[in-house]
Amino acid sequence: MSIKIKSTNQKEMSFIEKARRSQIVECAIETIAEIGYAQASLGQIAKRAKISKGVISYHFANKEELLDQIAIEYYTAWQSYIAPLIEAQKSPKEMLRVYIESNLTFIEENRKHVIAVIEVVSNKRTADGKFGFASDHDETILLPIENILTLGMQDGIFREFTRSSLRVMALTIRNAIDGFTLELMKKSHLDVQEYTRELVTLFEKSATK
Amino acid sequence: MSIKIKSTNQKEMSFIEKARRSQIVECAIETIAEIGYAQASLGQIAKRAKISKGVISYHFANKEELLDQIAIEYYTAWQSYIAPLIEAQKSPKEMLRVYIESNLTFIEENRKHVIAVIEVVSNKRTADGKFGFASDHDETILLPIENILTLGMQDGIFREFTRSSLRVMALTIRNAIDGFTLELMKKSHLDVQEYTRELVTLFEKSATK
DNA sequence: TTTATTTTAGTACAATCGTGCAACTAATTC
DNA sequence: GAATTAGTTGCACGATTGTACTAAAATAAA
Structure with missing residues (x-):
């Protein structure tokens, strides 16, 4: 090699x-x-x-490097897109809303890229069959939404989260966003605006007191 | 052939x-x-x-038939397991709770099977590259939770759902359940009881008035 | 302009893939 | 007991895969 x-x-x-x-x-x-x-x-x-x-x-160097590059580029672009939008918000409730909205907008605008990333990430395996993307990858993805939830809880706007309930909440939000991608993949004429609005409503209700 | x-x-x-x-x-x-x-x-x-x-x-007959069989057997078992549990409940709120609980329990008890199903379903393609599992497959999976949400809305316990918000809610619940599987796959010592409790809380809050 | 370096096309190679099937063994039927 | 059917092994086959590499073409540097 x-x-x-x-x-x-x-x-x-x-x-x-x-x-x-x-x-x-x-x-x-x-x-x-x-x-x-x-x-x-x-x-x-x-x-x-x-x-x-x-x-x-x-x-x-090999196929793996090429496929990894797909994911790396996506996450770099995603972070650059999301971070300033969230930082511009004043309240955690606005941050949550903007987090969901910007994620879904970014996905819609990068349909193929995100689909390819999901395919690469979900299929990647190590030599012994484990998931190829390490758990620190997951932590990086979850960090922004976990911060938002923590902030909202400290401000007294969101409900009380334990460490684990905050993690489940964050995972559920991420799963919903990834699920949106799959739905968009199956139904290219999905009403994205409406889907976004509903998701925001759903997670606002589940996060607030 | x-x-x-x-x-x-x-x-x-x-x-x-x-x-x-x-x-x-x-x-x-x-x-x-x-x-x-x-x-x-x-x-x-x-x-x-x-x-x-x-x-x-x-x-x-071919590899496809073998892989399809994995999915068919899973869904047959899943439905037999879930349906009676839900039917035994009196209120839509209980149904929702039992829906989530029984899904996560079933997954935990059939870890490998559900992982294999997710792998098969997400990778299956038709000759022209489309998703191999048709949309009627999705409808079948979503029907039980959609019925529960509809019932709860009619009973005045759940909030008012439009057709689309009900669909987004149902999809989000399913995405959360599928996401649980992936989490279980990455962390074999996940606290399932706690995860279940948190998911029930989350979706109760988001579904009720 | 010549030389050095980078980039590309084309392809060899070992390995593997899914499909298909002949030959053989085991079990059932007539 | 012979014929038929069920079930299995082993492997051929065409196609494809990712890796590796040579020779030629293109570009950059001297």
Whole structure:
């Protein structure tokens, strides 16, 4: 196996390499979103990109690195999108509402990417069969909503949460958001505005006193 | 492709065939639950069953039939388990509580099976890339909880739901239950009782006036 | 312009995949 | 007991997979 360390230790990636990596990631996203993880071979991705398979192996150490990149890029973009919106809110109740709204908006605007991420994350396994994405990944995802719930509880607006009930609440919100993605995938003409409104109502009721 | 119709049109399955099919399905469940859908080849399943791959193809028309059987058996068992428990309740509020409790209990008692089902269902695709399990499958799953919510609304115990808000509520409950499965998969020592209690609280608050 | 480096196409390779089937063994039927 | 059916092993086959690599083309540097 050839170790490719140029992007983390050596000099900057060239303009060509950046463009090519980006194209390959984009084609991987589309391929996975359209035919599913199991069918999305490097051959299929290369075909979509109109390049040779060898180009993929030149730019990425292996398939795993390519697929991980899909997830990494998504979460980077997600965080950059969500964080400032939430920080701009004054009250935890507004933060909760904006958290849900912005998540669903982001998903709608990045449909394929989020679908590809869910496929990659749910199918990734370690050599011994465990989930490939570590639990610190989950913690990172859950942190913002857990902070919002904690803040709301401290402000006396939200109900009293124990450590575990706060975790279940946060997980349930995240599960609802991921579930929205699947629903959008099955029904491309879903009324997103209405879905969002209902989710906000639901979680406001369940979070407040 | 050889069409195997013996189990649906011809005479009864023999004792041997029933036992063998059951064993193969069981090994498929374990294989998928342990190493994931993508790695669960017929060879892996046959190895686990200590049989030749040809035995699988003798008893099942193709891999798809075998995997479908995993889901069919799960949902049959799930429905038999859930329905009487809910029917025994007098009020929609009790039904909602028992719905959540019995779902999580059933999942805990059938961990591998439900994990395998989630893997199969989420990865199944039609020839043109669409989700393989049709939307009538979703409707069947959602019907019980939708009925409970409708009943509660008619009794004046639950809040007023529009058609769409009822659907979002039902979906969110199902997403929470599926999310519990994933959590259980990642953390085998999860406190199920506590998780259940929190979920019941959460959805009671969100459903009532 | 020449040389050095990067990038690409094309393909070899071992391994694996699902499907299919011949040959064999075991059990049942006539 | 012979014929038929049920059940199994072992493996062929075409296709595909991810990894790896050579030679050629393209680009950058001297």
